[in-house]
Amino acid sequence: xxxxxxxxxxxxxxxxxxxxxxxxxxxxxxxxxxxxxxxxxxxxxxxxxxxxxxxxxxxxxxxxxxxxxxxxxxxxxxxxxxxxxxxxxxxxxxxxxxxxxxxxxxxxxxxxxxxxxxxxxxxxxxxxxxxxxxxxxxxxxxxxxxxxxxxxxxxxxxxxxxxxxxxxxxxxxxxxxxxxxxxxxxxxxxxxxxxxxxxxxxxxxxxxxxxxxxxxxxxxxxxxxxxxxxxxxxxxxxxxxxxxxxxxxxxxxxxxxxxxxx
Amino acid sequence: xxxxxxxxxxxxxxxxxxxxxxxxxxxxxxxxxxxxxxxxxxxxxxxxxxxxxxxxxxxxxxxxxxxxxxxxxxxxxxxxxxxxxxxxxxxxxxxxxxxxxxxxxxxxxxxxxxxxxxxxxxxxxxxxxxxxxxxxxxxxxxxxxxxxxxxxxxxxxxxxxxxxxxxxxxxxxxxxxxxxxxxxxxxxxxxxxxxxxxxxxxxxxxxxxxxxxxxxxxxxxxxxxxxxxxxxxxxxxxxxxxxxxxxxxxxxxxxxxxxxxxxxxxxxxxxxxxxxxxxxxxxxxxxxxxxxxxxxxxxxxxxxxxxxxxxxxxxxxxxxxxxxxxxxxxxxxxxxxxxxxxxxxxxxxxxxxxxxxxxxxxxxxxxxxxxxxxxxxxxxxxxxxxxxxxxxxxxxxxxxxxxxxxxxxxx
Numbered sequence: 001x002x003x004x005x006x007x008x009x010x011x012x013x014x015x016x017x018x019x020x021x022x023x024x025x026x027x028x029x030x031x032x033x034x035x036x037x038x039x040x041x042x043x044x045x046x047x048x049x050x051x052x053x054x055x056x057x058x059x060x061x062x063x064x065x066x067x068x069x070x071x072x073x074x075x076x077x078x079x080x081x082x083x084x085x086x087x088x089x090x091x092x093x094x095x096x097x098x099x100x101x102x103x104x105x106x107x108x109x110x111x112x113x114x115x116x117x118x119x120x121x122x123x124x125x126x127x128x129x130x131x132x133x134x135x136x137x138x139x140x141x142x143x144x145x146x147x148x149x150x151x152x153x154x155x156x157x158x159x160x161x162x163x164x165x166x167x168x169x170x171x172x173x174x175x176x177x178x179x180x181x182x183x184x185x186x187x188x189x190x191x192x193x194x195x196x197x198x199x200x201x202x203x204x205x206x207x208x209x210x211x212x213x214x215x216x217x218x219x220x221x222x223x224x225x226x227x228x229x230x231x232x233x234x235x236x237x238x239x240x241x242x243x244x245x246x247x248x249x250x251x252x253x254x255x256x257x258x259x260x261x262x
Numbered sequence: 263x264x265x266x267x268x269x270x271x272x273x274x275x276x277x278x279x280x281x282x283x284x285x286x287x288x289x290x291x292x293x294x295x296x297x298x299x300x301x302x303x304x305x306x307x308x309x310x311x312x313x314x315x316x317x318x319x320x321x322x323x324x325x326x327x328x329x330x331x332x333x334x335x336x337x338x339x340x341x342x343x344x345x346x347x348x349x350x351x352x353x354x355x356x357x358x359x360x361x362x363x364x365x366x367x368x369x370x371x372x373x374x375x376x377x378x379x380x381x382x383x384x385x386x387x388x389x390x391x392x393x394x395x396x397x398x399x400x401x402x403x404x405x406x407x408x409x410x411x412x413x414x415x416x417x418x419x420x421x422x423x424x425x426x427x428x429x430x431x432x433x434x435x436x437x438x439x440x441x442x443x444x445x446x447x448x449x450x451x452x453x454x455x456x457x458x459x460x461x462x463x464x465x466x467x468x469x470x471x472x473x474x475x476x477x478x479x480x481x482x483x484x485x486x487x488x489x490x491x492x493x494x495x496x497x498x499x500x501x502x503x504x505x506x507x508x509x510x511x512x513x514x515x516x517x518x519x520x521x522x523x524x525x526x527x528x529x530x531x532x533x534x535x536x537x538x539x540x541x542x543x544x545x546x547x548x549x550x551x552x553x554x555x556x557x558x559x560x561x562x563x564x565x566x567x568x569x570x571x572x573x574x575x576x577x578x579x580x581x582x583x584x585x586x587x588x589x590x591x592x593x594x595x596x597x598x599x600x601x602x603x604x605x606x607x608x609x610x611x612x613x614x615x616x617x618x619x620x621x622x623x624x625x626x627x628x629x630x631x632x633x634x635x636x637x638x639x640x641x642x643x644x645x646x647x648x649x650x651x652x653x654x655x656x657x658x659x660x661x662x663x664x665x666x667x668x669x670x671x672x673x
Contacts, residue, residue, distance in 0.1 A: 004272065011279065015286065022290060029297055036304060044670065051669035092672055097377065107380070140378030141392055141411050141667070177378040261668035 020244040027239040035254040038200040038214040043258040050262035052090035052138040064133040082189035082220045090180035095128045098177045106175035113168040124153045133206045140177035306404035314399030317369030329661035330504040335388040339375040367401025407671040417660030418635035420457040421651030427462040432644040433469035438651040461500045502662035503620040508595040509547035509568040517542035533557030553577030566591045579610035587614040587634030594619035
């Protein structure tokens with residue numbers, strides 16, 4: 001009986017130790033998954049940035065995100081104060097294509113301010129475009145940008161001269177030219193207001209505010225080791241619960257180097 | 263002694279322990295399986311993107327290879343180039359596509375005309391030197407899609423461009439005009455696009471040269487006393503200059519007068535004294551060309567010459583009676599920048615031509631004027647020769663390309 005009890009105690013102690021180790025590994029794995037997810041989201045956005053919006057003078061086009069003076073736009077802080085990063089580009093499939101234009105062969109001539117479109121998803125343009133935070137489009141492959149001054153169910157009115165007199169298309173575009181919406185995505189770090197756990201946040205800058213992307217990420221630092229194309233993204237994570245073995249939160253760091261493609 | 267009431271307690275305890283063990287093992291196993299699946303999905307997603315990138319890269323290189331071999335973007339977008347299969351799914355009616363396996367994954371890559379092509383018959387004709395490449399990477403049920411726009415760079419995007427270095431001396435001038443508007447002169451002269459470029463260095467030596475344009479170099483620029491109206495830009499990105507393959511189907515003498523100035527045994531074209539060599543419109547392959555004395559070389563229509571070794575177009579010079587530089591294209595496959603190698607050209611009132619010799623020397627000399635554009639291994643403008651860049655020659659696409667946009671398609 002004594003032998004069995006001793007053995008049981010030993011086994012119990014062993015299982016408790018194993019359980020703590022298992023919990024530690026679980027915490028570590030969860031943290032690493034979150035870091036990978038966060039890093040993938042940021043690096044994917046960086047790879048696609050500038051598609052649809054050249055880096056020069058973006059603030060004249062992007063009026064709904066204050067301080068968007070470059071693309072990517074980095075709010076550079078010294079660790080442990082996290083950086084914030086905003087990137088702009090066409091991140092989604094084109095929202096529409098140009099319908100048949102009034103010119104020969106269906107071309108939309110330079111100077112045109114009202115364009116008729118064929119929505120890609122077959123629905124109303126007003127569900128994907130507006131005159132504020134969804135009001136900048138790229139027309140065709142020639143990177144012509146236009147601000148929307150009005151949006152109808154199948155037509156838009158544009159201004160290609162931000163800050164100045166209204167101007168229509170700078171160059172002619174054929175029927176079928178793709179219209180894609182330029183979005184701005186901002187990545188930052190913030191604490192969960194309830195638990196206080198730090199997390200990576202994403203803001204699509206379309207009115208919904210910041211949305212949590214990955215839990216446990218406590219720091220975001222971005223450097224440009226080989227400017228202007230190469231960015232190094234450093235994410236630091238801290239586990240939500242204390243490590244049952246050491247009694248302190250687990251810490252992990254993930255460093256990714258990404259080259260801009262545009 | 264064990265009492266009867268204690269009999270079987272060990273079995274109960276062992277069964278209890280076994281149950282706990284099994285529960286722990288099942289929990290650990292489930293958690294591990296979930297972790298593995300998350301990691302696997304992440305891994306497959308990244309692999310799919312890399313495979314799509316491989317497809318894009320393969321298509322890009324194939325297009326450059328095809329262009330180097332003389333094919334066109336029209337052939338690429340219609341599936342007419344050898345690498346591609348004809349597809350009905352692209353912009354307009356046709357496009358080229360290709361599939362290939364990579365490990366346990368595969369890519370599908372398609373090249374088609376960009377939707378924004380402004381010209382006529384955009385489904386089968388490229389009018390803006392832009393094509394769209396769509397690459398889909400697929401592995402283990404994970405799929406990523408990327409789209410990129412590829413631009414065909416002009417073969418003659420500058421007046422003078424050299425792979426290794428440019429030497430300007432002798433008090434000459436570069437400027438620009440547009441041959442599509444007529445001959446050089448009047449308002450169609452003295453333009454400010456007489457640009458000079460190099461992947462290496464640019465040196466302005468001796469008697470000051472005037473460059474009505476910019477100087478762009480991958481290396482350094484030595485201004486000397488030269489006037490460069492558009493400014494100097496050292497440290498620029500390098501420009502791809504595809505090589506010229508040696509021609510092997512040498513001319514048989516047809517279209518060449520006088521006939522005895524061409525030696526069909528050693529494939530050399532040689533004019534002596536006051537010979538007036540005339541080439542009828544067409545394509546010619548020579549080993550070399552030499553003009554001695556006051557001999558001239560005249561073309562009256564579209565002529566393309568490929569030469570494999572040293573070429574001397576001094577003597578009485580070149581007469582392009584059409585005045586259009588694109589009617590006399592000279593390609594040199596010679597490799598080497600030694601003193602006796604390359605192409606030497608005398609200026610003249612009708613010396614209009616386009617020269618592409620990316621691995622050897624081009625020397626312009628003798629004063630007077632040259633009209634057109636030149637790409638060489640090295641380029642030397644000397645003797646007070648004035649070089650008038652024909653901006654219309656930039657419409658001729660070369661074999662070099664660049665990606666001007668890239669993005670991953672997200673639905």
